[in-house]
Amino acid sequence: MPMPPPDIKILVVDDMSTMRRIIRTILNQLGYSNIEEAENGKQALAKLKSEKFDFVITDWNMPEMDGLTLVKEIRNDPELKHLPVLMVTAEAKKENVIEALKAGVNNYIVKPFTPEVLKEKMEKIFK
Amino acid sequence: MKEIEEIIKELLENVKELEKLIDEIKKPVAESSQLIPETAKNIQDVMTFLENTSHSIMNLLERINGNSKKISEDVDFLLSLNPVPKIRERLESIKEKNEQNLSTILELYTHLSFHDLAGQQLKTVIDVLERIKSALVDVIVSQVTAGKDLKEDQVSGIKGKVSEILSRDRISQEDVDRLLEEFGL
Numbered sequence: 001m002p003m004p005p006p007d008i009k010i011l012v013v014d015d016m017s018t019m020r021r022i023i024r025t026i027l028n029q030l031g032y033s034n035i036e037e038a039e040n041g042k043q044a045l046a047k048l049k050s051e052k053f054d055f056v057i058t059d060w061n062m063p064e065m066d067g068l069t070l071v072k073e074i075r076n077d078p079e080l081k082h083l084p085v086l087m088v089t090a091e092a093k094k095e096n097v098i099e100a101l102k103a104g105v106n107n108y109i110v111k112p113f114t115p116e117v118l119k120e121k122m123e124k125i126f127k
Numbered sequence: 128m129k130e131i132e133e134i135i136k137e138l139l140e141n142v143k144e145l146e147k148l149i150d151e152i153k154k155p156v157a158e159s160s161q162l163i164p165e166t167a168k169n170i171q172d173v174m175t176f177l178e179n180t181s182h183s184i185m186n187l188l189e190r191i192n193g194n195s196k197k198i199s200e201d202v203d204f205l206l207s208l209n210p211v212p213k214i215r216e217r218l219e220s221i222k223e224k225n226e227q228n229l230s231t232i233l234e235l236y237t238h239l240s241f242h243d244l245a246g247q248q249l250k251t252v253i254d255v256l257e258r259i260k261s262a263l264v265d266v267i268v269s270q271v272t273a274g275k276d277l278k279e280d281q282v283s284g285i286k287g288k289v290s291e292i293l294s295r296d297r298i299s300q301e302d303v304d305r306l307l308e309e310f311g312l
Contacts (some may be wrong), residue, residue, distance in 0.1 A: 014243070016178070016242065016246055017178060017182070018178055018181040018182065018185070018239055018240070018242045019240055019242075019243040021182070021185060022185075022236060022237055022239060022240055025185075025189075025236055026236075026237065029233055061247060061250075090243070090244050090247050111240050111243060111244060112237060112238065112240040112241070112244065113240075114234070115233055
């Protein structure tokens, strides 16, 4: 399955600096370098409204605005509603996955994850 | 005007009485109420330590990663020179082992997400501490208001005051006394 082009602009949203760095490093390893970061949903939404992004990778539990609310905000915004969103979270219960899917995420990864899993999910989202 | 003064006097008397009551029951809960913010701070310190350590490990891994990539480039260069079969064989083996190392470094890197997972558990502990604090406020309020016919908003006011005291954001007894003095009490 083909991966999205390497020049896509990706927004990584996580309140933990280590997690943002891990995701950024894995994305670099997969050939992506046009990456920006946000510490919570509120910050992410502001960035999404002021710059054009092609893909969002977001955590669930964050202060100010959580990932689920961010996804709902994206889906309710006419300019952003088609933006692919991948949720990367420690929430591993079945009901969490269902809730995230209902909110509009394109795919779901449970932490901790491997680069292979991220690659596979990105391929599925952009196929 | 005199009526308002009477009401204020009554209110201030109530405040003084409340302060006295809280002081009486505060002692046994003081230790636990002090422990809550202390414990929350300790947990926060652990989280910061974990974060800093994780970043230090990542820095080291990135340094190893950089070296491995340089080795890989050098081996590719040597292979491009068409070495004799024995040397080529060794170089290819080095290249293979180096690629395995690069992959292991990335694997180690992803394992550092333990910081995020541990952090989420520690945040849960901090939330529990906040709930304990809230329960503690309820216990104090129920003791202060026991046997008194108070309205809901009065209980709510007392709750706010107790919460302030537990947060150590209270007016001092001196301030209360000064106010009382102004009203001749």
